[in-house]
Amino acid sequence: MSNTQSASRQAYYGEIAKHNLSPLWESLHALVPKEPRPQAVPTIWKYAHLRELVMASGEVISAAEAIRRVLILENPGLPGKASIASNLYAGLQLILPGEVAPSHRHTQSALRFIVEGQGAWTAVDGERTTMHPGDFIITPSWTWHDHGNPSIEAGGEPVVWLDGLDIPLLLQLDAGFAETFPTDTQPISRAEGDSWARYGYNMLPVRHEAGNGNSPIFNYPYARSREALYSLSRTGEIDAWDGFKLRYANPATGGYPMPTLATFMQLLPKGFQGKSYRITDSTVFSVVEGRGKVKIGETKFEFAPRDVFVAPSWQQVSLEAEEDAVLFSYSNRPVLAALGLLREERK
Ligand code: 1HN
Numbered sequence: 280m281s282n283t284q285s286a287s288r289q290a291y292y293g294e295i296a297k298h299n300l301s302p303l304w305e306s307l308h309a310l311v312p313k314e315p316r317p318q319a320v321p322t323i324w325k326y327a328h329l330r331e332l333v334m335a336s337g338e339v340i341s342a343a344e345a346i347r348r349v350l351i352l353e354n355p356g357l358p359g360k361a362s363i364a365s366n367l368y369a370g371l372q373l374i375l376p377g378e379v380a381p382s383h384r385h386t387q388s389a390l391r392f393i394v395e396g397q398g399a400w401t402a403v404d405g406e407r408t409t410m411h412p413g414d415f416i417i418t419p420s421w422t423w424h425d426h427g428n429p430s431i432e433a434g435g436e437p438v439v440w441l442d443g444l445d446i447p448l449l450l451q452l453d454a455g456f457a458e459t460f461p462t463d464t465q466p467i468s469r470a471e472g473d474s475w476a477r478y479g480y481n482m483l484p485v486r487h488e489a490g491n492g493n494s495p496i497f498n499y500p501y502a503r504s505r506e507a508l509y510s511l512s513r514t515g516e517i518d519a520w521d522g523f524k525l526r527y528a529n530p531a532t533g534g535y536p537m538p539t540l541a542t543f544m545q546l547l548p549k550g551f552q553g554k555s556y557r558i559t560d561s562t563v564f565s566v567v568e569g570r571g572k573v574k575i576g577e578t579k580f581e582f583a584p585r586d587v588f589v590a591p592s593w594q595q596v597s598l599e600a601e602e603d604a605v606l607f608s609y610s611n612r613p614v615l616a617a618l619g620l621l622r623e624e625r626k
Pocket of ligand 1 (some may be wrong): 349380385424426442446562
C-alpha cells in the first residue's frame with residue numbers, strides 16, 4: 280500500500296470515528312480468530328509462597344471491615360480485570376477465629392474449595408455447614424450467605440479457601456445485582472445436615488420438583504469425593520488423559536451444581552503420565568494432595584498441595600503425578616455446553 284493510500288485511509292478512519300463507526304476489515308481476524316486466542320496465560324500460584332501473604336492479610340484488615348478478606352488471583356495476561364481466566368474469577372479468602380463475614384447475596388454464583396484449616400462455617404439460605412479441607416461448597420446465585428469461625432477458645436483456627444465465581448461473565452452480561460442482609464448473620468431455619476439428609480443419599484424428598492438448576496446439596500464433603508475416586512482406582516478403568524475423574528452433580532437433575540460453574544475432582548495415581556488434550560472451557564485447578572507436573576501450552580509447572588493453576592481455553596494440557604495426586608477443578612463448562620460451544624480434542 281502506498282503512503283498516500285495509507286494516509287487517506289487514516290483520514291477516512293478519523294472521519295468515520297466522529298460518527299461512532301469503525302472499519303471491520305482492520306479487526307476482522309482478531310474478532311473472528313481461526314481458534315481461541317485467550318489473553319489469559321497459563322499461571323501457577325504456589326501456596327508455599329502465598330501462605331505468608333494470605334495470613335498477613337489478617338493483620339491488614341478484619342473480615343468485618345473487608346466484608347470479604349480475599350486476595351484475588353489475577354491472571355498476568357488480564358491485568359486489572361480481577362480474572363483468572365477470561366470468564367472466571369478466583370480468590371483466596373481468609374477467616375480468622377472469632378470473625379464473621381457478613382451476610383449478603385448477589386446474582387454471581389460462587390463456589391468455595393477449602394484449602395487449609397477447618398471448623399469455620401458457611402450459611403446458605405438458612406442452613407449452616409462446617410468446612411473441612413477439600414470440601415466443595417456452593418452459594419448459588421441470589422442465595423443469602425455468611426461465613427464465620429468459632430473463637431480460639433472454642434477451638435477456631437485460621438481457615439483459607441479458594442473462591443470461584445462467574446464475576447467476569449456477569450460483568451460482560453451487565454447482570455450483577457447485590458444486597459446486604461440487615462444483620463451480620465442470617466437466621467438459621469434448618470439443622471446442619473438437613474440438605475445432606477434429603478439429597479445426599481441417592482434419594483429425594485417425595486414431592487421434590489426440580490428448581491432453577493442449582494444443586495440442593497451445598498456441601499460436597501471431601502471424604503466422600505476422595506472415597507469415590509480411590510474406589511474407582513481399585514476397580515475401574517483409568518482414563519489416559521484424566522486419570523480417574525468425576526464431575527460434581529446436582530443430585531436432583533444430574534446437571535452441574537450451578538448453571539455457570541462446573542466442578543471436578545480427579546485422582547492421578549503415582550507414576551501417571553497423562554496424554555495431552557485441549558478443551559474450550561478455561562479451567563482452574565486446586566491441588567488437594569500429591570505432587571506432579573502439568574504442561575499447559577508450552578509452559579511447564581511443578582505442582583504441590585494447595586497450589587492453584589489455570590489452563591486457559593484451548594491450550595494443550597497434560598498432567599503427570601510423582602505420587603498419588605488429587606486435583607479439584609472448576610470451569611465455565613455449563614455455559615459453553617449450553618451454547619453449543621464446548622469443543623474438546625484428545626490426542
Ligand atoms: C463473595 O460474596 C464472596 O461470599 C467471596 O465469600 C468473594 C468476590 C466478589 C464478589 C462477591 C463470599 C467474592 C464475593
